[in-house]
Amino acid sequence: MSTCSDASGAIMPLPKVRRATGFGWALPALAFVGIFFVVPVAILLLRSVLEPVPGLGNYAQLIGSATYLKIFANTFIVSGLVTVISLLIGFPVAWALAIMPGRLTSVIFAILLLSMWTNLLARTYAWMVLLQRTGLINKMLIGMGLIDQPLALVNNLTGVTIGMTYIMLPFIILPLYGVIKKIDPSTLQAAALCGANRWQCLTRVLLPLAMPGMAAGALMVFVMSLGYFVTPSLLGGTANMMLAELIAQFVQSLVNWGMGGAAALVLLVVTLSLYAVQLRFFGNQNPGGR
Amino acid sequence: MKTTFAFAAVAAFVAVSAPVKADNLVFSSWGGTTQDAQKAAWASPFTEKTGITVVQDGPTDYGKLKAMVEAGEVNWDVVDVEGDYAAQAGKNGQLEKLDFSVIDKSKLDPRFVTDYSVGSFYYSFVIGCNADAVKACPKTWADLFDTAKFPGKRTFYKWSAPGVIEAALLADGVPADKLYPLDLDRAFKKLDTIKSDIIWWSGGAQSQQLLASAEAPVGSVWNGRMTALAATGIKVETSWEQNITAADALVVPKGAPNAEAAMKFIALATSAEPQAALAKATGYAPINLDSAKLMDPETAKTLPDQQTASQVNADMNYWAENRDAIGEKWYAWQAK
Numbered sequence: 197m198s199t200c201s202d203a204s205g206a207i208m209p210l211p212k213v214r215r216a217t218g219f220g221w222a223l224p225a226l227a228f229v230g231i232f233f234v235v236p237v238a239i240l241l242l243r244s245v246l247e248p249v250p251g252l253g254n255y256a257q258l259i260g261s262a263t264y265l266k267i268f269a270n271t272f273i274v275s276g277l278v279t280v281i282s283l284l285i286g287f288p289v290a291w292a293l294a295i296m297p298g299r300l301t302s303v304i305f306a307i308l309l310l311s312m313w314t315n316l317l318a319r320t321y322a323w324m325v326l327l328q329r330t331g332l333i334n335k336m337l338i339g340m341g342l343i344d345q346p347l348a349l350v351n352n353l354t355g356v357t358i359g360m361t362y363i364m365l366p367f368i369i370l371p372l373y374g375v376i377k378k379i380d381p382s383t384l385q386a387a388a389l390c391g392a393n394r395w396q397c398l399t400r401v402l403l404p405l406a407m408p409g410m411a412a413g414a415l416m417v418f419v420m421s422l423g424y425f426v427t428p429s430l431l432g433g434t435a436n437m438m439l440a441e442l443i444a445q446f447v448q449s450l451v452n453w454g455m456g457g458a459a460a461l462v463l464l465v466v467t468l469s470l471y472a473v474q475l476r477f478f479g480n481q482n483p484g485g486r
Numbered sequence: 487m488k489t490t491f492a493f494a495a496v497a498a499f500v501a502v503s504a505p506v507k508a509d510n511l512v513f514s515s516w517g518g519t520t521q522d523a524q525k526a527a528w529a530s531p532f533t534e535k536t537g538i539t540v541v542q543d544g545p546t547d548y549g550k551l552k553a554m555v556e557a558g559e560v561n562w563d564v565v566d567v568e569g570d571y572a573a574q575a576g577k578n579g580q581l582e583k584l585d586f587s588v589i590d591k592s593k594l595d596p597r598f599v600t601d602y603s604v605g606s607f608y609y610s611f612v613i614g615c616n617a618d619a620v621k622a623c624p625k626t627w628a629d630l631f632d633t634a635k636f637p638g639k640r641t642f643y644k645w646s647a648p649g650v651i652e653a654a655l656l657a658d659g660v661p662a663d664k665l666y667p668l669d670l671d672r673a674f675k676k677l678d679t680i681k682s683d684i685i686w687w688s689g690g691a692q693s694q695q696l697l698a699s700a701e702a703p704v705g706s707v708w709n710g711r712m713t714a715l716a717a718t719g720i721k722v723e724t725s726w727e728q729n730i731t732a733a734d735a736l737v738v739p740k741g742a743p744n745a746e747a748a749m750k751f752i753a754l755a756t757s758a759e760p761q762a763a764l765a766k767a768t769g770y771a772p773i774n775l776d777s778a779k780l781m782d783p784e785t786a787k788t789l790p791d792q793q794t795a796s797q798v799n800a801d802m803n804y805w806a807e808n809r810d811a812i813g814e815k816w817y818a819w820q821a822k
Contacts, residue, residue: 263818270821328701329639351685434644434686434820442817447549449645450813456549 237464244457254458264442268462271439274353274428275421278360282368282417283410285361290372290409294379312366320430323359324350327431355431360421367420368413375409376402411478419467439463511747514543515566518690519714523767524566524606528755535754538747548575551739555580560741563748564755566606569598570648572735573806576602582738588749594756595773597799603735604756605773607764610729610790610797611649614693614707617721619700625725627657630704631680641696641705644686646809646816648732648800650677653706656728662798670812674819686820697722713769713788726793732800733773765789 244254258264293301311319326332327350334346349355379402387401403410425440432438439459446456513529515521521544529540546565554560567575575581581602591599598605613630615623620638624630630640631654642650651668654676660669677684685702687693690711696702698720712724736755738748754760761772762780771791772778778791786792805812 261818263821266821324695325699328699330699330701429688430692435822437817437821445645445813445817448547450810451548451552452810453549453552 237460240453240457241461242457243453244455244461247452247454247457254454257455258458258462264459267437267439267442270436271422274356274360274436274438275418275424277353277357278364278421279414279418281357281361282364283414286365286368286372286413287406287410289365290369290376293369293373294376308366308369311362316363316426319363320359320427323355323362323431327355327358350431351433353432353436356428356436359427359431360424363427364417364420368417371413371416372406372409375406379405408478411474415470415474419470422463422467509537510539510541511563511744511751512541512543512561513564513566513751514546514562517545520710520768520770521566523764524755527760527763527767528751531760532751532754536747536750538750540751551575552580555740558741560739560743562739563742563744564751565737565739566734567603567737568647569603569605569733569735569800569802570805570809572603572737573600573802574809575737576600577806580740582740582742582745582748584738584752585749589753589756593758593774593776595775598733598735598773600735603737604752606734606736606755607761607768607770608731608733608773608790609770610709610726610731610793611643611653611706612709612712612729613725613727614697614705614712614715615723615725616697616700616703617723619703623723623725624704626727627653628659630706631657631676633680633683636704638704639683639685639702640680641685641687641693641702641707643693643706644688644820646813648802648805649706649730651812651816652730652798652800656730656798662728662796665798666801666804668804668808668812670815674815677819708770709788709790710769726790726796728796728798729790729793730798730800731790732802 245252247254289304293304296304324331328334329346329348331349333349334343337343338346349358383401383405384397387397392400423440424438425444428436428438429441439462443456443459443463446452446459511532513524515524521542525540525542529542532538533540543562546567548567548571551562551565551567554562572581583601584604589604591604594604595608598608613624613627617623620636622636624632624636629636642653651670651673652665654673655665655669656662658672658676660672685696685705687696687705687707690708693705693707694711694715697705697707698715698718709724709726709729712722715722716724736752738745738752742748756774758772758774758776758780761774762777764770765772765777765781766785769785769788771789772781778786781789790797
């Protein structure tokens, strides 16, 4: 499955891997990014300090309001939860994929990729149907006599976490698979021969070797979660509102671009600093293993 | 598979880059069954009559509209927006004044006509109920807020827009003619009493899903969605007691390239027959006063314009004035 490690490599930040020998090739791409990304973002950010009156009023309002702070907190709590759970589920799956016989691997990859390519809205609605009070899961649990009142699985934090974890899983499994696949099995054998028990093999050999993949996957899931819109909006309650929904509301329905820009800048700064941290610590260890 | 994709990509590219010619008109609305109905009831006869092609676009997005107007690059000629937004945008200079020498406003419901907008269709927030799922259906807003008499989840519209605040105040005993200016503190206090029992809907399809699945067997929904739900065979009950009406509006963005054709389009869309046809297809009421006599009686009795006995008009001008302030409080309360 060399394509998969390529795919996982392509979505990682790849510093210093291919040393640029000429700048020319990058120009069209840079121009594209400049025109379609940097300029609009710069305009939006300018508006955040110019509208409705010049100054930092929008930022003061964002930071000074308990509501907005709660939305920031929600965003980080949900993203963190989703990242941790995705790692906990994703790691064993990636490990299993790496050591499984080839045919089974392709079946599981097919399932993984198909779910990734299915329309996001359809998947989110499917979770809604599964999780609601009259949904399949509650009916099953009641039918089995495990509970007598339906559990509140949707329109709250539980619903958002389940739905988003499901959607993010491929993004953590694929890079992890790429890294684990590259780990030489003989390192584990060597560790065992030197007297390491299973736990030690896992914590002192496997996990450190898989760390770049875990960090890259976790960062990607966390950052994607920070800006997520559809799933939290549909599976969460209003008490779990996240930043992206707030921005959408400012821009689309309240037509308050100043506040929308300010909130977007905060999100952008947080995202970029996370990338910076990741580059600082894992920048030299390319998970693609080239 | 590949060819479909390539075709779609090319089609999308052409759609984006096609120059807006003078014999074209771009109409933006909210998508879904409502826009399908608008296409059939308004756009088709318009093209037949004038030879002007109507390109459908959407969904309507106020941020996008504002960006177009500010950049002077408007590519929507007629836009279906919410009534309170139309009033606000008109004041803010983002809309063209409508040409009432082309549009005959003498036949239009005056509640929904301003210098910058005319009604598109009007709807009511009604009390919907899945009669199979509950012992008794709530009849009044007070019932809907009474969790002792009607236990279980209820659903309300999620966004800050006319409807829920009015319902809370009516439920708390405010007389319909004393609603405005809205007593927000009182409304939120009333809403607090049922906050943990509310599941919010953010789009019409979701409100239907919540009612049909009995996830929230009762709630405040757009009347047209109840008509559609009844048609699927689910046993639903609609209470029109104090139904709260609001209207969508048709507007022309400032600097629209085909403003002249836009006026003609609006003239036709608001005339009696197309309005009746739209009402028949959507379950929303016509804003042309002559349309009622063109409706078959079966459809007519499911429309808000037949339910005026205890009808409450949401005050679009009040909302336009206070849209931002209410929105801020609304989302703060929701996130609490």
